[in-house]
Structures are given as C-alpha cells and as structure tokens.
Amino acid sequence: MLPQNDSRVAAATPATAPGPLFPFVLQLADTSLILAHRLSEWCGHGPVLEQDLAMANIALDLLGEARSYYQYAAELEGQGRTEDDLAYLRSAVEYRNPLLVEQPNNDFAHTILRQFLFDNFHYHLLKALLNCPDTQLAAIAEKSVKEASYHLKWSSEWVIRLGDGTPESRQRLEKAIATLWRFGEELTTATPTEKALQELGVLPDYATLLPAMQAHTAYVFAEATLPLPGPVFGQQGGKTGRHTEHLGYLLSELQYMQRTYPGLTW
C-alpha cells in the first residue's frame, strides 16, 4: 500500500521497486503532451481567430499539466531524469498515451470530437483523483480539473453546434464519429498498471466513472440532435506502447532538437 498522504516518501525510496505509480504518471503525462502537440498544430490555421485562441489555450493547459506529471514521474523514478528527458528521449514504444490523442487533427470536426471524447474522460478522472491518497496526484488534479471543466464545456458546445448546425457540419461530425469512436473505449479500459493502482485504491475503478461520462455524452448528443453511436470494436494498445503509425512522425518532430543536440540547456 502506498503511504497515505505522503507521496514524497514513495518518491524518496525508488530502490524498493518503482511500483505502478511511476508508469501511470508517465502515461498521464504522455497523454496530455501528445494532445497538446496536436492542438498546437492548429496554431494560426484555425477557422476563426477566437477558436485559434481557444485551441492554443487548451494546448497550453494540457502542456502545463503534462509538465507537472513529468516532473512528478521523474521524482518518483529517482534516477535523475528531468521532464525533458522523459518527453524528448523516449521512443514511440515507450510512450504510454492512448491511441485517441495521437490521431491527426484532420478537419475541425475530427479535432472537436477527439477533444470531446478525451475531455469527458479527463474531467471525470481528475474529479475522482481529487480524493486520491497520493497527495501529489491529488494536487495536480485539483489544478487541472478547473482547466478540464473549461475544455469539456468548449468541446461539448462545439459538438452541439456542429451536430445541430448545417448539413455539412453534421456530415463532417458523423464522419469524425465513424473515424474516432473506436478509440474511446481504451480510455476507460484499465491496463495491468492501472488495475494494480485501482486495487491499491490510488485510482478509481473506471466503471465508477462511466455513468457520469455516459450521461454527459447522452446529453450532448441529444442537444446535437445526433443519435448515440452504437457499439464499435474498441481499438487498444497506446497505453501499453502499441501505437498507430501516427506517433512516430509526431515524436520525430517533437524530439528533433533534443535528439540533434543532446544534453544542452535551452
């Protein structure tokens, strides 16, 4: 069992096997970083200045959250690695983000739907993490949940606008659903690492998050005048390092400077 209310003790004793917390915190970090990266690709190319601003804003929130997680992960690992070592010097098979967040931006409808699926999970996970016995995770969640509630509001409103907008926007959103819905299930499917943390009481059983997530989806889809998508075969793998082909390209770009000029200060 992890020490109650004193995560620093766990951090200070990495010799007793890092335990599941380190890879899990890394998974959270990778997830936020990769999605921030995708959103930042919109910079200067958004459909209207206000939404350029909104996407940069969300990217910035997620990047901030990723940095908090990486710093904590580095501390948990206790090997002297930094946030930048973890972000820039790990390969695609070492990355632990779910497949959803590495999916390309495609059009605005795809970006919105990807964001909605993620935000709906992210917000409810962070809310549950507020009660996490690991104080550091609880503290990061406390800061991030405020941002995530803004993100969820933004993406939900856009799902509604696009669904109940014009025939074209509806059609594009339907296409996004057809492309991206299959990546939603991975978010709430626990990996062995997550299961171990659930058993330790650090993480909530994801099944307990589902009712609120589903209720929110049902509400948003009703407002968007869209039928709820039926069950699809859920793609899995990102959280255990088995990614789509998109991630390699993304990391090539993300990591290029650190790989070219290793060990320098910027």
Add this chain to the structure above:
Amino acid sequence: METLEQVLTPEEQFQARIDADVRIEPKDWMPEAYRKTLIRQISQHAHSELVGMLPEGNWITRAPSLKRKSILLAKVQDEAGHGLYLYSAAETLGTTRDQMLADLHSGKAKYSSIFNYPTLSWADMGCVGWLVDGAAILNQVPLCRTSYGPYARAMVRVCKEESFHQRQGFEIMQTLCEGAPEQKAMAQEALNRWWWPTLMMFGPKDADSPNTEQSMKWRIKRFTNDELRQKFVDMMVPQAEFLGLTVPDEKVKWNEERQAYDFGEVNWDEFWAVVKGNGLCNQERLQARASAHEEGAWVREAANAHAAKRAAREAVAA
C-alpha cells in the same frame, strides 16, 4: 460673441482638439482621410499579429524543451489576442472584420514585411522575440499616446505583453550564447538573417514616406521612421555586444558627435520587393491565412446556423 464652432470649420476644430492632445473617440467627427488612414494602419497592425502567428507557430511542435514550448505557445496565444483587440479597435471606425480579412486575403491590405521571412532554426525564436518584438515595441509605445482613443487603449494592453515577449526572446538568445559553441553559432547565424529585415520594420526612409507628415500632424504617428530606426540601432547594438554577437553591418560605429550609432544602408530593393509580395514567404503566409479562412467557412456557417436555430427555439419558448 461668436463661439468657436461658428468661427472654425470642422477640420479646424478637429485639428484644435488634436493639438490640445484630446483623444478622438468613435462618435466624434473626423476627417474622412483620418478615418481611412487609421483603418489602414490598425487593420495592417491586426493582420500583422495574425500572420505573425505563423513564423513562430512553425516552431511550437519542435521547441527544444517543455518550458520553452509552453512560453512560445503562450506568446502565440497573446498574439491572437492582440489581433482581436486591434480588429475591434478598427471596427469602431466603421469597417468590419470580414471586410478587413477579405482585404488581407486579396493582397489589398498589407501586414508587417518581417513575417515574410522564414524561421529556420530555434534561434529564430530568440531573434523574433528580441529584435522583432523589440522593433515592434519602439513602434508601438508611442502609439499608446496616439490621437485615436480606441487604438491608444488597445496599444497599452498590447505593449505590456510585448515587452514581456521581448525579454523572453532576449533570454533565449542569452541561453544560446552562454551555451555550447553550436548554440552560439546558431544565435549568430539567426542574427545575421534577422538584423536587416528588422531594420526594415520601421518602414521606408522619411524621404520616401509620403504619409508621415500628415500622420504626425494628426498625432497618429509621433516619431518618423528614421528616428525610430536610429533609436532601435542605438538600443540593440550594445545588447548584441553584451551577448557576444556581431551585428552584420560593417558600418556600425559609435558616432561621438551625434551620440548615436552610424550604420549602413538598408537594401531598399529588397524592402520594396517584400512589401510588394515578392519576399520568400509572402505566398505561403497569405496562402496559409486564406486557406484557414476558406477551410473554416463551414465551421463559421455551422456556428451561425446553430445560433439562429437556438434563437428561434428560445423565441418560441418565450
């Protein structure tokens, strides 16, 4: 006794207010040429913020550390915000954002020539912050006292954020210059490319700047292009020396008598080529903005259609 209004023409009353340093507000009478000059200048300024997101946005996904990435992202977000303030300020003069954007995309409206240069290395993020934002600040600080109220007030907010960006840019340069030899070389190479284009940001020589005299009379402008360019050189040469970098101008030399730096002649052929659309990135920049707008049309239409449906439903419910 006759009142001022009876003696002076509207133009003379307007000029009297300008001379007394009274701010002009949207509902005040103003000469048509004043309105047009301001629309041109403010919208050009707004477009520059918008197009200026591209050269820096180019490096967000490749920034070398998470801290730098987050600073850069925050900066580009600020620029979008500046664009919004400035479009709003221009709209108080009776134009619309749609009209201004159409003029940008058709090439009728200009944006700062500096953004037609490519960002080729990470050190360019340092140069853009240090030099380009430094030049922008010299141009913009006097605009905080410009005669048109909404523009002046927008500039107060813009300048606060710009000076922060400029310090961050200098800090990037400083880190590079104190770093490994290849980092210092990267910084010098970037300075070599950005120095002259930044001097061009102050516009043509006073002798070739037909609008300057009128703009100064209306107190839209407070300093001439050449005055500001000189101030910039005087400010930046010592900073480059502090960094241990060399400004790519053999003629740069302190002039004891003038208490200012002498410096070489800007390549005006290049300046006019870039202004007329023939710089290296003019086509890419405009294309990127125009396609973002075109490809975003369905999103804006959806938002409008949804707003209309919602309003109709609420009207029925009420």
